[in-house]
Amino acid sequence: MWRLKLSQGDNYEYDDPFLTSFNNNVGRQFWEFDPIPGTPEEQALVEKARADFTKTRHQIKQSSDLLMRIQLAKETYCGQPDLARVAKVENEEEITEETVVNTLKRALRFYSALQSEDGHWPGDYGGPLFFLPELIIGLYVMDMLETILPNEHKREICRYIYNHQNVDGGWGLHIEGSSSMFCTTLNYIGLRILGQEIDGGDGAMHKARSWILHHGGATYTPSWGKFWLSILGVYEWDGNNPLPPEIWLLPYFLPVHPGRMWCHTRMVYLPMSYLYGKRFVGPINDIVLSLREELYNQDYNHIDWNLARNQ
Known part of the structure; x- marks a missing residue:
């Protein structure tokens, strides 16, 4: 199973004589294959993400970093209580303070889940095909x-x-x-x-x-x-x-x-x-x-x- 490794370098498992860093590898991103499979739930999520992307690849051509989001969501949300469901406000309906607070919490939680431990937001450098x-x-x-x-x-x-x-x-x-x-x-x-x-x-x-x-x-x-x-x-x-x-x-x-x-x-x-x-x-x-x-x-x-x- 593939794992995204963030901000890890010389001190990670082995010393690489060709890898040097002036900032302790902050911001470094690479995928590593782990021969030990994840849980059945994790594998099911990954396979579903792959299948869904392949099915709609001609309409939605950007992967949206789905595998990264699955991994980071697990690391971030583990043990945290679920938030209230998305609140949909109809036209002319009164917007309550509770609705606003809940929406802000969901937004903050979403972007916090995409942030790595060292503070940066990782992302795929996708696009060029040559x-x-x-x-x-x-x-x-x-x-x-x-x-x-x-x-x-x-x-x-x-x-x-x-x-x-x-x-x-x-x-x-x-x-x-x-x-x-x-x-x-x-x-x-x-x-x-x-x-x-x-x-x-x-x-x-x-x-x-x-x-x-x-x-x-x-x-x-x-x-x-x-x-x-x-x-x-x-x-x-x-x-x-x-x-x-x-x-x-x-x-x-x-x-x-x-x-x-x-x-x-x-x-x-x-x-x-x-x-x-x-x-x-x-x-x-x-x-x-x-x-x-x-x-x-x-x-x-x-x-x-x-x-x-x-x-």
Whole structure:
């Protein structure tokens, strides 16, 4: 069963030499899988929350941190008396002091239940749908996937990706976005790397692949997607527009120096330019060779990579 750990770090069960903090890890949030299951009541609540979200995922795309709320509510409400039921005031009905006080108490109790012990209100950083598959690809080409992501983590990642798949089979730039080639290609690849079959996910994988092929194939992925596909080995570096690392050698006083770019731009361009200069490609194995066949409408060896640069 998954547990949310808050503001815990070096002193929590083990010492992590790579984890440092200047504020004793205040505000840190991470989920940890506990092999010991919770009570039957807890398990039932979690399974109901999962089922309800999956059922309405195309109408309500934000999870509302339901699993976190279940956990925090148990920790906060344990042993406390129940409050009076919600008071509904009809039009022109007199509002009593008791009704106001009860409503305020319910509101305070609700927000207090969502507050962690150190004082902050934790919350999911949800939305973008391209970070997670990029992490999967990065771990995969470094042969670190099995080390960093145990089976339970893989299962939850697959659940998350499937839950945010659009009705048409694709994925948007964010959880409420319309399907795009960028995120559809990356998430399809991420699921395949995690062990999902071409026809897996009760037809979800087939729908995703059909969306990619019906929209021209993975050569229509934008530049950032082409970059990640090249690292994996399912797209050739010749199909990328140049990302020259030599530009970092320009004098800093020039306005075009990457160091003068917006922080997120330059921090992304730095590793991208290095990997482009190295023409880095991960190991070519069966899954990579299979993806080369799955993502395109033509034979991989006959693709015009120069033409694909600006598709």
